[in-house]
Amino acid sequence: MSTIGNDRLSQPLNAGEEQPFQARSLNPREYALDYVQRLRGGEMGAIPGLLGLVVLVILFSILQSGFLSAYNVENMVIDGAPTIIMAMGLVFVLLLGEIDLSAGTASGATAVLAAVLLVRHQMNWIVAVIAAGLVGAIIGGFIGWLRAKVGIPSFVITLAAFLSFQGVTVILIGGGGSILVSDHTLLALESASISDYMPIWGGWLLLAIVVLGYAAVKFRTLAKRRASGLSTEPNQIALVKVVALAALGAVFVYYMGINRIVTHTFLTAGQTSEGVPWIVPLLLVLLFALSFLLGRTRYGRHVYAVGGNDEAARRAGIRVDLVRISVFVMCSFLAALAGLVQMSAQAGVNSAQGGGNTLLLAVGAAVIGGTSLFGGRGRVIDAIIGGAVVEVISYGMSDLISGSNGPGWQLIITGIVLLVAAGFDAVSRRAGISRQ
Amino acid sequence: MSVDAGPRGASEPILRLRGIQKSFGPVHVLKGVDFEARSGEVTALVGDNGAGKSTLVKCIGGTYAIDDGEYLYDGDHVRVHGPRDASALGIEIVYQDLALCDNLDIVQNMFLGREEVTGAARVLDEAKMELMAGRTLASLSVRTVKSVRQKVSSLSGGQRQTVAIAKAVLWNSKLVILDEPTAALGVAQTAQVLDLVRRLADQGLAVVLISHNMNDVLQVADSIAALYLGQMAAQVRRSEVTHTQIVELITAGRSGDLGLTSSAAAAEGNGARA
Numbered sequence: 001m002s003t004i005g006n007d008r009l010s011q012p013l014n015a016g017e018e019q020p021f022q023a024r025s026l027n028p029r030e031y032a033l034d035y036v037q038r039l040r041g042g043e044m045g046a047i048p049g050l051l052g053l054v055v056l057v058i059l060f061s062i063l064q065s066g067f068l069s070a071y072n073v074e075n076m077v078i079d080g081a082p083t084i085i086m087a088m089g090l091v092f093v094l095l096l097g098e099i100d101l102s103a104g105t106a107s108g109a110t111a112v113l114a115a116v117l118l119v120r121h122q123m124n125w126i127v128a129v130i131a132a133g134l135v136g137a138i139i140g141g142f143i144g145w146l147r148a149k150v151g152i153p154s155f156v157i158t159l160a161a162f163l164s165f166q167g168v169t170v171i172l173i174g175g176g177g178s179i180l181v182s183d184h185t186l187l188a189l190e191s192a193s194i195s196d197y198m199p200i201w202g203g204w205l206l207l208a209i210v211v212l213g214y215a216a217v218k219f220r221t222l223a224k225r226r227a228s229g230l231s232t233e234p235n236q237i238a239l240v241k242v243v244a245l246a247a248l249g250a251v252f253v254y255y256m257g258i259n260r261i262v263t264h265t266f267l268t269a270g271q272t273s274e275g276v277p278w279i280v281p282l283l284l285v286l287l288f289a290l291s292f293l294l295g296r297t298r299y300g301r302h303v304y305a306v307g308g309n310d311e312a313a314r315r316a317g318i319r320v321d322l323v324r325i326s327v328f329v330m331c332s333f334l335a336a337l338a339g340l341v342q343m344s345a346q347a348g349v350n351s352a353q354g355g356g357n358t359l360l361l362a363v364g365a366a367v368i369g370g371t372s373l374f375g376g377r378g379r380v381i382d383a384i385i386g387g388a389v390v391e392v393i394s395y396g397m398s399d400l401i402s403g404s405n406g407p408g409w410q411l412i413i414t415g416i417v418l419l420v421a422a423g424f425d426a427v428s429r430r431a432g433i434s435r436q
Numbered sequence: 437m438s439v440d441a442g443p444r445g446a447s448e449p450i451l452r453l454r455g456i457q458k459s460f461g462p463v464h465v466l467k468g469v470d471f472e473a474r475s476g477e478v479t480a481l482v483g484d485n486g487a488g489k490s491t492l493v494k495c496i497g498g499t500y501a502i503d504d505g506e507y508l509y510d511g512d513h514v515r516v517h518g519p520r521d522a523s524a525l526g527i528e529i530v531y532q533d534l535a536l537c538d539n540l541d542i543v544q545n546m547f548l549g550r551e552e553v554t555g556a557a558r559v560l561d562e563a564k565m566e567l568m569a570g571r572t573l574a575s576l577s578v579r580t581v582k583s584v585r586q587k588v589s590s591l592s593g594g595q596r597q598t599v600a601i602a603k604a605v606l607w608n609s610k611l612v613i614l615d616e617p618t619a620a621l622g623v624a625q626t627a628q629v630l631d632l633v634r635r636l637a638d639q640g641l642a643v644v645l646i647s648h649n650m651n652d653v654l655q656v657a658d659s660i661a662a663l664y665l666g667q668m669a670a671q672v673r674r675s676e677v678t679h680t681q682i683v684e685l686i687t688a689g690r691s692g693d694l695g696l697t698s699s700a701a702a703a704e705g706n707g708a709r710a
Contacts, residue, residue, distance in 0.1 A: 225562075225566075230567060296560050297560065298551045304537070304539060305540060305544075305549075309538065311533075312534075312535040315519075318549050
């Protein structure tokens with residue numbers, strides 16, 4: 001009866017058959033035009049963040065000769081990691097147009113919990129990490145349940161949680177005000193000692209895996225689309241992307257291979273500090289796993305759908321409440337992970353753990369990277385790009401602005417950058433709507 | 437109360453409702469409504485505000501359970517308890533607010549909630565979905581969208597309506613109900629959508645078109661069903677009625693010897709005023 005249902009559509013897909021929508025490889029020029037058109041349509045994505053990053057790096061390296069030293073770059077990676085991991089979680093929440101103000105203090109509270117288990121109860125680091133992650137997930141589940149089932153705005157729930165977790169941190173830590181952690185495995189994560197880095201060959205192996213993996217996925221997808229007769233990104237563009245990734249990665253790995261100890265004292269005599277920090281593979285694993293989840297699975301598609309139009313998602317049979325709860329679970333779980341990484345960087349925790357501007361920097365990272373505060377738009381890589389911008393500003397400023405007002409100016413400028421990023425977000429969203 | 441019998445010798449209607457009753461508390465909204473829709477035809481459902489059009493559609497779609505009456509689909513008695521039951525039967529409803537996600541592209545919207553996956557890892561099969569979406573649009577002779585990977589936010593109102601309709605058609609549907617598809621559209625876009633509505637019927641689907649616009653109805657419908665205060669005033673062939681007669685059926689429930697008997701219509705009219 002119906003001639004246009006699945007019965008016809010499920011026929012074998014012949015490449016030779018007539019295709020409706022210019023089914024062929026675009027040439028690079030067409031691809032570029034198409035890309036420009038998408039940008040003008042408000043799909044700026046990570047472009048402003050990347051441009052900002054390049055401009056800032058150039059600016060600071062001109063103004064401050066030591067800015068791009070291997071030592072400084074390595075420190076930025078280490079310091080930026082907790083912000084980036086927290087921002088990855090916030091991307092999930094922001095995709096639904098929600099906010100989690102408690103991510104910072106949740107990371108603090110779970111890190112303190114891990115420290116208490118490690119130090120006061122002498123537990124294995126694996127137990128401490130699992131406990132922290134589990135508690136993070138449970139916290140997120142509770143917040144999500146309050147949001148989805150009880151219907152309290154996420155702003156209010158997480159503001160309440162923000163305060164409460166600070167209290168939890170203080171109580172758990174007790175009178176001392178801080179707990180020192182000495183577990184070697186956990187401390188190696190953020191390279192607390194000057195020799196805790198990947199071996200040089202490890203860095204190159206990591207790069208090879210990443211580049212080959214990226215190229216394999218990229219060209220397999222292209223081949224499949226071409227075999228189905230669908231229009232594809234030109235081969236040249238794909239190749240340029242792979243080569244660019246390999247080149248940037250090679251520069252980074254080579255740079256991290258330089259010995260960062262330039263002045264030898266009796267403490268560092270005969271020691272070297274070289275290699276890629278161990279946090280880098282962890283960041284890469286998170287980036288790939290979470291990007292896969294959001295970009296290639298039904299779950300990820302449903303997250304975007306609920307963020308775009310929850311009524312449409314509901315009518316499409318998506319269990320909107322479950323999706324909503326899941327993003328808060330994701331956020332708090334990753335916050336717990338960020339807390340552990342921060343604990344590793346500090347080799348301990350204190351009673352202000354996760355407070356202050358921890359959360360704001362992470363939200364700023366996600367937004368600067370191109371994730372929309374209005375929901376429906378954002379990617380995991382935004383967290384890395386935005387996190388890099390935040391860290392570059394923080395380091396560049398602290399080098400540049402000396403004197404007693406330095407930290408004050410740094411906060412003011414970071415605030416302004418966040419505001420500008422949010423402004424970009426709002427304006428590009430309007431640009432998208434006005435084209436209807 | 438008469439329901440006309442379509443063209444002589446035509447096949448059994450795919451949807452046949454008999455004596456549908458629906459009340460919300462004390463409010464009796466549908467009072468024994470008869471309605472039918474045939475494959476390959478556009479059946480217009482017209483009526484004034486509050487006549488019960490939306491309620492009838494929601495009963496067909498399973499959003500509301502009917503209180504009493506017969507629901508025959510493809511000649512069989514069926515029970516529709518929810519939208520999923522209706523979808524399983526091949527009934528799709530395109531609501532006025534289109535239920536599309538602006539931030540997703542056309543393919544992603546068309547497959548929302550029913551994504552194709554491949555392999556043990558259950559990865560989204562983007563190539564297959566894009567191909568199927570492209571074919572569905574092509575089969576509907578849709579030429580107005582440039583790429584199926586365009587975001588819905590960049591589409592015009594008519595294009596959005598087209599995507600919403602194509603989405604409904606993708607799933608082997610046999611009966612597509614369109615709720616005011618042209619209400620928010622300009623002249624050219626309305627013409628495009630009406631063309632599409634006609635093509636759906638020509639492809640063999642049963643199409644039910646809810647509209648306030650008499651021009652649209654007269655242009656595209658094969659059969660016209662006029663609801664009047666919760667009763668089916670008449671379901672008539674398009675070729676047998678004039679514009680004036682339809683307006684009379686909508687506003688008074690009868691026109692000449694068509695429609696409700698004068699006493700029934702008057703009683704209902706009085707009842708409504710009381």
